[in-house]
Amino acid sequence: MNPTIARINELCAELRLNGVLEGYQALADECAKEQLSYCDYLSKLLHTERKTRTERSSAAILKAARFPKLKPLESFDFASSKVNKIQVQELATLRFIENQENVLLLGPSGVGKTHLACSLGYIAAQQRLKVKFITAADLILQLEYAKSQGKLAHYLNKISGRIKLLIIDELGYVKFNAQQANLLFQLINKRYETGSIIITTNLSFLKWQEVLNNDEALTTAILDRLIHHSHILNINGDSYRLKQKKEAGVLPFNSKPKPRELIPS
Ligand code: ADP
Ligand code: MG
Numbered sequence: 001m002n003p004t005i006a007r008i009n010e011l012c013a014e015l016r017l018n019g020v021l022e023g024y025q026a027l028a029d030e031c032a033k034e035q036l037s038y039c040d041y042l043s044k045l046l047h048t049e050r051k052t053r054t055e056r057s058s059a060a061i062l063k064a065a066r067f068p069k070l071k072p073l074e075s076f077d078f079a080s081s082k083v084n085k086i087q088v089q090e091l092a093t094l095r096f097i098e099n100q101e102n103v104l105l106l107g108p109s110g111v112g113k114t115h116l117a118c119s120l121g122y123i124a125a126q127q128r129l130k131v132k133f134i135t136a137a138d139l140i141l142q143l144e145y146a147k148s149q150g151k152l153a154h155y156l157n158k159i160s161g162r163i164k165l166l167i168i169d170e171l172g173y174v175k176f177n178a179q180q181a182n183l184l185f186q187l188i189n190k191r192y193e194t195g196s197i198i199i200t201t202n203l204s205f206l207k208w209q210e211v212l213n214n215d216e217a218l219t220t221a222i223l224d225r226l227i228h229h230s231h232i233l234n235i236n237g238d239s240y241r242l243k244q245k246k247e248a249g250v251l252p253f254n255s256k257p258k259p260r261e262l263i264p265s
Contacts, residue, residue, distance in 0.1 A: 019052030020045055058128055065121060065131040073119040081112055082237040088116060091231060092123055096196055097164055102230040103198040110239025113200035117167045120198060129164040136171040136184075143183040152186075160190045165198065172203035172211055181212040185222050192225040199226065 005025075012021035024045055031041040062070075073092055078085045096103060103120070105113040121131045134142070146155035159166065176184060191197055203211060209219040 017049055018056070019049035022052065023048040054128075058126065061128055061130060062122075062125045065125050065133055067118050067121060067125075067133050068114070069118065070122060071115045071118040072122060073116075076112060076115055076119060077240075080240065080243065081235065083112065083116065083233055083235045087231065087233060091120055094120075094124055094127065094129070096231060097124060097129060100193055100196055100229065102196055102226050104226065104230055104232045105198065105200045105235065106202075106204065106232065107235035107237070108202055108239070110241045111235040111237050112240055113235060114169055116233075117169060117198045117200050121165060121167050124165045130162050131165045131167065132159065132163045133167040133169065135169045137174045139168055139187070140174075140176060140180045140183060143187065144180065147179075147183065152183075156187060156190045159187065160195055163195060165196050166191065167198045167200075169200050171199050171201040172207070175211050176213055178213045178215070181215055181218055184212070185218055188222050188225050193229070197226065 008024065009021060012018070012024075027041065027044055027048065031044065036044075073088070076088075078088075091103060103117075105117060107113055118133065121133055125131045143152070143155065146152045188197070205223060208223060209216055212219045212222065
């Protein structure tokens with residue numbers, strides 16, 4: 001290899017100029033052909049470097065968000081959902097994150113709550129906002145672990161400070177004991193008016209107390225903070241999965257899901 005090329009490659013690696021490394025030779029040929037100046041070349045090269053860095057940081061943010069599946073909003077079929085499309089479109093502008101507001105997605109299983117939460121999270125991640133997706137059960141495990149290690153304050157700071165959007169999925173499927181309910185309160189309290197949360201739940205507000213160790217004061221405190229600046233989307237309707245199965249003839253049209261904590265319509 002030409003020693004100059006070898007030296008450039010070494011320096012790019014040392015300075016972590018991945019975009020320059022990948023693009024400088026082809027760009028040099030292109031600029032020579034078009035008889036562009038050295039400054040034009042440098043400008044194009046720096047743009048390449050910036051583009052590479054932006055793409056890498058977006059990919060890192062997306063990976064760190066830990067979405068269970070990538071669900072772009074375009075893949076949500078509004079025609080077969082009872083969700084308020086205008087409200088979702090407003091949320092998709094991400095003004096709620098700017099204003100540190102919360103989103104509560106309520107409804108029975110299968111109506112697309114997790115899908116919509118992921119879609120909004122995906123839009124945020126594409127705009128390079130830090131997002132974290134976690135189920136309520138895993139969140140409590142992480143909080144308990146942090147507490148047992150004497151690192152609760154550190155964990156709360158981490159989850160509140162850097163993360164612009166915290167998505168807590170499936171609140172309501174697991175009942176919390178006193179310590180767990182209290183840890184959830186601490187988290188919600190920490191993010192109150194400082195960062196947005198999206199919560200998906202199958203529970204109506206009246207039922208939250210049952211999940212939160214039957215602690216009325218604590219439930220009120222949590223709901224108070226969550227609802228104060230919030231967008232509430234109550235999605236009624238049948239499970240999308242069941243609907244598809246019925247349409248495909250796998251299930252009879254009059255079959256109903258098993259009774260569960262349905263949101264009153
Ligand atoms: P929930 O969280 O309310 O239980 P999910 O978001 O997990 O429901 O939805 C169940 C499945 O159905 C997912 O694969 C989801 O992508 C799909 N789904 C639900 N509603 C819609 C919809 N309106 N358009 C497209 N897919 C949907
Ligand atoms: Mg879900």
